[in-house]
Amino acid sequence: MADITLQGINKSFGQNRALRNLDLEIKDGEFFVLLGQTGAGKTTTLRVIAGLEEPDNGKVLIDGMDATNWNAAQRDVALVLQQYSLYPRLTVRGNLEFPLKSRTQNFTPEQIKERVDKAAETLQITRLLDRKVERLSGGEMQRVSIGRAIVREPRVFLMDEPLSALDANLRDVLRVELKKLHNELGATFVFVTHDQIEAMSMGDKVGVLNKGQLVQVGTPSEIYNNPLNTFVAGSVGTPPMNLMNGTLEGGEARIDNGFSLPVTAIGAGAGQPLKFGVRPEDLVLESGAPVEGRVFDVEDHGVIKILTIDVGQNRLHATVSAQMKVALDDAVRFGWKADKVLLFDQKNGRNLAYA
Numbered sequence: 001m002a003d004i005t006l007q008g009i010n011k012s013f014g015q016n017r018a019l020r021n022l023d024l025e026i027k028d029g030e031f032f033v034l035l036g037q038t039g040a041g042k043t044t045t046l047r048v049i050a051g052l053e054e055p056d057n058g059k060v061l062i063d064g065m066d067a068t069n070w071n072a073a074q075r076d077v078a079l080v081l082q083q084y085s086l087y088p089r090l091t092v093r094g095n096l097e098f099p100l101k102s103r104t105q106n107f108t109p110e111q112i113k114e115r116v117d118k119a120a121e122t123l124q125i126t127r128l129l130d131r132k133v134e135r136l137s138g139g140e141m142q143r144v145s146i147g148r149a150i151v152r153e154p155r156v157f158l159m160d161e162p163l164s165a166l167d168a169n170l171r172d173v174l175r176v177e178l179k180k181l182h183n184e185l186g187a188t189f190v191f192v193t194h195d196q197i198e199a200m201s202m203g204d205k206v207g208v209l210n211k212g213q214l215v216q217v218g219t220p221s222e223i224y225n226n227p228l229n230t231f232v233a234g235s236v237g238t239p240p241m242n243l244m245n246g247t248l249e250g251g252e253a254r255i256d257n258g259f260s261l262p263v264t265a266i267g268a269g270a271g272q273p274l275k276f277g278v279r280p281e282d283l284v285l286e287s288g289a290p291v292e293g294r295v296f297d298v299e300d301h302g303v304i305k306i307l308t309i310d311v312g313q314n315r316l317h318a319t320v321s322a323q324m325k326v327a328l329d330d331a332v333r334f335g336w337k338a339d340k341v342l343l344f345d346q347k348n349g350r351n352l353a354y355a
């Protein structure tokens with residue numbers, strides 16, 4: 001079990017600044033998700049925590065102790081990767097035993113068997129123990145790689161997009177299982193992904209990384225409901241938040257080349273160029289609503305429909321009930337939930353509620 005703290009970490013590869021003054025605090029036993037697009041610095045952050053990458057400056061603390069100069073083995077962390085990195089010719093049991101048989105470990109054969117059997121049971125792969133790894137499916141292989149981390153009983157599990165090579169159904173199953181595993185083990189998990197659904201559904205805390213900087217850390221609902229800026233607002237939600245340029249006048253949002261609707265006054269933002277943010281589920285479609293738009297696209301998702309609506313020069317997404325009868329090119333009327341509209345500074349993208 002361990003707290004992890006990164007303080008002022010910088011890491012460059014040549015001209016390329018992968019991490020910029022990164023501060024991060026992960027609490028003991030937390031399921032912490034690092035969310036970011038490709039190249040944001042997620043893997044580099046994990047490798048710095050693991051002791052596989054040396055930061056140019058800054059500190060890594062584990063349980064409050066300065067671990068910056070500790071090697072990977074001293075840190076007692078286990079890394080699970082997207083690529084399985086298993087030994088294909090060994091059996092599942094052979095792969096699970098492997099980390100316990102290295103020269104620096106002093107486990108008796110009984111202890112090894114006990115740990116392997118326990119991990120296999122936890123991951124429901126007992127029936128596969130004698131099978132060669134090369135004859136497993138992708139999902140089974142990923143369970144084995146997680147098993148290889150579990151047998152070591154590390155203080156921290158570092159997971160680098162472990163589900164991204166799996167098909168969607170299997171990803172859903174393993175997402176739930178990983179959360180259960182985290183509860184059972186009570187260990188600290190740091191989980192890296194570019195998939196916002198994974199991040200929001202798994203994390204106790206989510207840290208949003210952009211260009212080597214941590215933009216916001218919060219619970220999934222804080223990140224969703226109160227994004228620090230337009231970058232975070234656009235990083236979570238399917239489809240993401242609608243963002244429209246406009247100004248605030250007399251308690252109304254005047255959307256450029258579009259429409260006017262009331263917003264709950266927050267006492268800031270009048271007279272300056274703004275971006276108004278509203279989630280697709282906070283647009284309200286009903287006859288008699290104040291604004292008219294035209295349906296550009298309809299996506300039927302079974303339980304809900306996602307409409308793309310053109311209003312003047314703005315293109316908005318709205319989530320509606322699957323029962324709503326609507327077709328391409330229909331005229332629809334909508335309003336919004338005035339208390340759900342967020343105001344962002346148009347220039348720097350910051351949520352005015354944070355300013």
Ligand SMILES: Nc1ncnc2c1ncn2[C@@H]1O[C@H](COP(=O)(O)OP(=O)(O)OP(=O)(O)O)[C@@H](O)[C@H]1O
Pocket residue numbers: 013016017018036037038039040041042043044045194
């Ligand atoms: N060993 C390396 N040599 C040179 N550049 C590197 C190296 N490792 C990472 N980088 C660069 O550092 C930046 C951050 O990379 P990193 O792999 O941490 O991002 P990431 O968020 O994990 O991306 P992805 O989702 O694509 O894996 C990228 O611009 C990458 O090209």
